[in-house]
Amino acid sequence: MNRAASVVANLIWAGLIWGASALAADAPSRDDLMKPYPNPAWDKFAVAGNDTMEIAPDLYSFRGGGTRSIFIVTKDGVIATDPGDPQMAKAYREAIRKVTPKPVKYVVYSHEHWDHVRGGQVFKDEGAKFISHANCVTHFKEIPDPDVVMPDITFKGNYTVKLGQHKLELIYLGRNHGDCMVVMRPDIENGKYLFIVDLLTPGGAPMDFMPDYFPVQWIKSLKQIEAMDFTVVLPGHGVPLASKSAVTERREYLEALIAAVKADIDAGIPRSQIPERVKLPKFAYLRGNTEQNLRDNARRITAFYGIGW
């Protein structure tokens, strides 16, 4: 697609599998999506669906079901990210083909969790090289899944994927959610976009018992991300883009949750009673922040104070 066309058609809606097709006319604008939640522009993404959005020239966000990935189009081919699962990967490949006939040369894994990294064979078949942090490989060997394509290229610390005229910087912040998570910064529009998977979901509460999250390291990583020079979050679930304030929103939620649990522990409340007692009215607006979810979140933090994990 040429630049002029892309300005007009900055939203391409696919609606492939779940029938959640939407017309460009009612697609939200980037400016509307940048406003914090509660934000009616975000409601269109509350149910599972497939869509592709051009975030910036050469940079796209694709959603398949509940999972999101980004891809970068270069003159020498495409850099793709998490394939999701076999069903999503197929739709993702088709969505990329609607933007460019060029081959996918690289697939980059954000971290090791199956809801993001299964289904890559469709890209492997066309010759794509798979890239992840070295710790992901250890995990894939310990807990193999037949739908996970093993990485061809691994690294420790940071790594930069280079293809054609573009670069994708992979930034490892240590153990935070799993132990091989990278956040990704495309070299587009002065690096103003950061693809952040699972460390936050804009406008949403953390998932139930916060599986494979390490609270202390998680907050440390969020603070490191807040200190980075960027303005737009490209999330791994939900909306295609959001303001950087989504990082602060998640950190403040976690800090409030931890403070509430700690206050009860310091007051001598039995640990078994604490999850029922935690209330965070300031965050009542978050999607998914049900009483049950909050209890599960609080139970995870109570476990942290029990064993330091």
Ligand SMILES: [Zn+2]
């Ligand atoms: Zn995850």
